[in-house]
Amino acid sequence: MDTARLNAALEEVRRAGVPGLFAEVRDGDRVWRGAAGVADVATGRPVTPDMRSRVGSVTKTFTAAAVLQLVDDGRVDLDAPVARHLPDLVPGERGDAITVRMLLDHTSGLAEYLPYAYPSLRPFPSLPDTRPDSLDDHRFTRFDPVELIALGVGAPATGAPGGTPGVYSNTNYLLLGELLTRVTGTPAREHITRHVIARAGLHDTVLPVGTRLDGPHPRMYEAWFGMIDPPRDYSVFDMSWVGPAAALVSTTADLNRFYAALLGGRIVGPESLARMRRTVPVVSQGGTVIPYGLGLHPTEAPGRATFWGHGGTVWGAGAYSMTRADGGRQVTVLLNLQRWNALDASGRPVPHPVDGALAEFQRLAMYG
Template sequence: MKNPLDSAALAAAIEDVHRAGMPGLFAEVRDGDRVWRGAAGVADVATGRPVTAGMRHRVGSITKTFTAAAVLQQVERGRIGLDTPIGRYLPTLVPGERGDAITVRMLLNHTSGLAEYLPYAYPSLKAYPVLADTGPQSLDDHRFTRFDPTELIGMGVTAPAVGAPGGTPGVYSNTNYLLLVQLLERVTGTTAERCITRDVIERAGLRDTGLPTGPYVDGPHSRLYEAWFGMIDPPRDYSVYDMSWVGPSASLVSTVSDLNRFFGMLLAGEIVSPSSLAQMQRTVPVVSQEGKTIDYGLGLHPMEGPGQGVFWGHGGTVWGGGALAMIRADGKRQMAVAVNLQRWNRLDSSGEPQPHPVDDALATLYRVAMYG
């Protein structure tokens, strides 16, 4: 075994992230049949209740891999065409020439040119990506807001386009995945939640994973602390939150064990067919929400390691919470990590996020987890 699990190194690495300023985090790493689970820090800074590796957690945009898998299953059944214009399915949501030009594939890989709706739904984020001119007020204003997904889509569709349909680099946008949610409902005649639960979550045998029906996380979980680049000091708990602002594009609740099980089965061709998986792994350049250009497939993206081959997976954030799940292309090595603080980097005088010890500590944890 080239890089066997080093339990001591993993335990030290996860503890270092906590020491660097992360209130609490937990992880599971798999190498073949061997499994390491660990946790460090607290789930509640007021009471000191510790985090544990089995906690349920909001995993943000890792949900997109589940949504994409559900769409690919409908492609396999002949109900959706990957290269069919979205206007053929949802003419009122994406009308006219854009509906004819934007395909299902372009929504899945963020090359539709449709803008992100979030700064329009959350007015205090309107200046995004100019972080210094944003503020966290809208996060509090909308804690219990029940958003209508078609209204959110309307905000993204009517906003100025961020690119031409099919043009690269694409621009990461939640508007794309809210449209895919509507597409699933249109072709299956059921809710996207039911479709994703039946075809993906239950098919993968995930016992602690689900899409929330209200603002609460069921079962043992951590509080989620949002700092918004130092503008919320001390960071505020947003673990109770109505997730309709992202719906089934980023609201999944899961565990690190379930995430590893899901990505293991996906890469083994047990969730979608091998030919569908090959489509998911066809990448294009996309500008991420952090402004970095990454390779992105259909709800999956690759990360290269030094001489260790390619890892496939997805990351996600919500207000206060974050997660990352990755699996090596050969399926042998896996990692899922969950954290309970977000946007910990303060801004410098030019409005750019400053380096923080948590960044280096997390990078080290990922390296030890994925490459030994």
Template sequence: MKKPFDPVALNTAVENVHRAGMPGLFAEVRDGDQVWRGAAGVADAVTGRPVTADLRHRVGSVTKTFTAAAVLQQVESGRIGLDSPIGRYLPKLVPGERGDAITVRMLINHTSGLAEYLPYAYPSLKAFPALADTGPQSLDDHRLTRFHPTELIEMGVTAPATGAPGGTPGLYSNTNYLLLGQLLEQVTGTTAEQYITRNVIERAGLRDTGFPTGPHVDGPHSQMYEAWFGMIDPPRDYSVYDMSWVGPAASLISTVTDVNRFFGLLLAGEIVGPSSLARMQRTVPIVSQEGKIIEYGLGLHPMEAMEAPGQETYWGHGGTVWGAGSLAMIRADGKRQLTVAVNLQRWNRLDSAGRPQPHPIDDALAAFYRVAMYG
């Protein structure tokens, strides 16, 4: 009988990503009861310590799916209205007409029109996402900075609006998810991190997933190398970093196994109910952080790179923080899954117009995804 996937081909494909320039990566592919875990390269470029598939990792904006699920649990319980204005819950953070016009749903699917706070918190990233003239100095300046979410939210709320509330295409903005964190705190009486830990992470039985309590990653993990489009050469290790700059938007630490388990349970209707899952999969066009128009639901989106005529749709989320990246995707029927973690970010150099130039890593990763999801 033909196996759903080929471990030899997967091992070759993951090695090819390392050969293309990725210091280290590790992944897990699942199809029903069959599981493949693999890794290639180094977790530490100085010592040569190898990566292994069980390492903990900063998963970046994959956190948003956890946060969206937590909010939808509160929608199911009647404590939050999905189409209620955010000003009803947080009038001081989003005051006046905007607070009346922006709904909870608009925050989750990035159609609020609220700007990204990141360029204001990190002054040398002012041109974000048009990064041709920016430098990485702010990354070092803020390694141990402890931000309070309300000061970051204020930066995004007071910045010029990116569009009318509910208008499309929306614009991907971490400001939305910091507000969702404050919303969870308002209605549950506990921090968003505590609520998500109890009601999403523990409910899913994830043993190696949690929010950081300081700048370090607890447990075995890789170093995390940031190239900042070739402006940091050699890439610098940012594995020690205070993640209060993203909080419930992107600070989660997990493993490839735990992330796969989470998405498997989510699509099985075991984290939120079937009607909430259907809402998560109802998409609108938004502009991604890379400047591309993508379809986005409620903390979940179809992985367009994996779609092809006559082939299945995959749902998931990607994530990036300084030096660390991850991607999770799951077939609509919940069976075939991939989660991959990489320990280098922004490896593409920029052309004179600030556009990322092609890099062999991009093609090698795309080939790995194809082998993982289609064989």
């Protein structure tokens, strides 16, 4: 682990345009933590490696693990129809055709609810026709997950249940949150906290209730493809719009600790862990097809070891956390800027220096 090169690579991401980012790389007993840039562009307050941040869809691995614990206990059948537990939320033939497994790996065919909940994002995936106005309109909105689910279920299906490629949809994971609540009799947030976060020994990881983060944290700047200029801080935000799909707050150290525990067999049983790493093709929110398991996806490179984990993004904050399949090397990086790319004439994001610098840091952190 070349710490000088890691520090330099992190600094290159900052120079490319990210206000602040921080990371932790683990390789056996060796640990490197680094930070570059500022937590607050107005005051110049620096970021530090131990800060908390929103980690977006990394939350999905935690929710998936909680569901698979119930599978291990015989309380949930992966291939049972969703209608067995949630007949009112996915009614009719679809409720009988969609299984719990299809929610976990995004092959349910259920659409993303977000463009329906945020009116200015309704034209998505046509990015030039979207506007960020709804982000401000809903900063303090307390969404009901059942109402959000209804938006996704009521929207045109993205495919037949079980068909591939699947299409990534937060609707699936809000439904899994409701499944956890109904099967256990405990709100999903509390159940995940008790049975996943606590079991992994995490001390700085929470599924928040309010709009503010506790403890040291950066401001989180959203650019929405150049339509918010300068980028606006959304660190104060009601996260009920994503709940068990993407609301988690954590640190680099806690995320590495969590994935080490998960891949080391200390969160779910060996059969469930093997299921989590069985992938199908899924169309990501960026439009590319990726291999996706049950709340996990791999990072693969020719001739290199496979890493498992998840990425995440919410308004202004991004996360990337990967652990080598044998658990021997880990990398987590958190950023306080999102959607920094401008759009070209056809509406596609234009490559930005941040993209290359971040990819180089990730390559160095994983493979040396």
